[in-house]
Amino acid sequence: MDLVLLIQALLIGIFCYLGSISSPWLMGVTGGYYVLGRPLVAGLIIGLILGDVHTGVILGVAVQAAFIATITTGGTQNSEITYAAYGGIALGILSNADTGVAVTLSVGIGTLGLILHNLLMILNSVWNKRTEKAASEGNEKRIIYNNAVYPQIVNFIFRVVPVTLAVYFGQGFITKVLDIIPKDVTQIMTVLGGLLPALGIALLMNLLIKESTQFIFFLTGFVIIVFFTDSMIALTVFGILIAYLTFISLGKSQIEDDDGVI
């Protein structure tokens, strides 16, 4: 047994738990899911744990690109980004995989992780009844335990166990597989890795674009990046200008508010 690898795998599992959507310890989703849970951040953390920050960050950027526009609304998502990030990047580093392969690995692990996440969301119904009962008895301690503590035990097991096992046992397995797969398969993974951001972006467009005329703003953003500048900051500043013009053009509100808007 490789003790060092086991400890590294365990640490990666624990970070996967801390970055999960339901983990409260780093100011809820703010420091957890939206910070530790992002593949960009996971890449640096895994790099530090495995002693290869450079590769970690590079794979983090690549996997992040595939999940750039991942959205979670009303507790539903299409891939579990935290499992994808910690499982995919860690196995990618350990098996010296190409970035395209690491991205595809992440997407596969994210899909499997989603099953566990949904299972947790179903199992968590147990705490609802208990919280209601605690409220009707005026027992605030039990509300707190049923919201903050008990569900975390299940969440912890669901994250740490599978990720630790996958990282510990996956390395040799993935390396062997990568050695024997033909070049065409690697090329397919590379193409797919480049295409995947299109799905996330299409989901975002579906969320934002309500009228077909708004599509023109999408095209404007696209063309600015392709033909004028590759700076996202420049595009944002230009976007704020257009947004401000839109705000003015929609006419003054009847409600006068001295404090300004929120």
Place this chain on the structure above:
Amino acid sequence: MPELEKKDLKKGWRNWAMFHLSSMSFEKLEANGFAHSMVPILKKLYKDNPEAYKKALERHTVFYNTEPQVGSLVNGVVASMEEERANGKEINDEMIHSVKTGLMGPIAGMGDSIIQGIIIPILLSIGMGISSNGNPVGVLVYVIGYLSIILTLSYLLYMRGYKMGIQAVDELLGTNSERLRSAFTVLGIMVVGGLAASFVKLNTVLKIPNGEEAIEFQKTLDGFFPKLLPLIAVLVCWYLISKKKWSATKVLIFLIVISIVGVLLNIF
């Protein structure tokens, strides 16, 4: 006269900021988190009236779901309503329920599109730009940028919600919010267009026979519209999701098939 002090409000905010999703379930989503966040507030307000305390706790264990970070505003508003109620003002259960449910929808819509649709993608793109060669500084830029913006916003919104109380409802659901929402949507859609151009990658390896030598088709494309293929890829995905109502999984399988067929036919 029970009165909330700054320290009670701070506890209320902290409980919400940490535990909003810790027992999230499909059945009641953030209900338990909301009840948890109200504990310090209600405990202070109803400390001399155990029956009212139980009723108040029960009031806040009903289904609740919103964008948790911007949504701290609702917790602030409700804290202020509970305080008025504890001081004898005519505020019944229905009023509190309707404020919670009335606000959670618009705030979820606005919060999700602004945070997940604009703030996170912009900050990530900046971080990824700096880190693309393996430099960890970009990661730190994202972490510090996100935490400082969102933690400040969440705290200020809670306190402002408390200060404005029920009046916040009119202000948020009024005409101003529609204008503001439209303006943010415009910004969001432009940013998404930029993301599509930066992150979707698709090149063809097709060659056009031209006498002795072959012309690389991708070079011809780059000559008049670089990134045309990624644009088409995004438009197809968007069409399938918004017009054909395909699920994300179905589109994912479609992309896998396209990649396999494309590579095997020597197109990509």
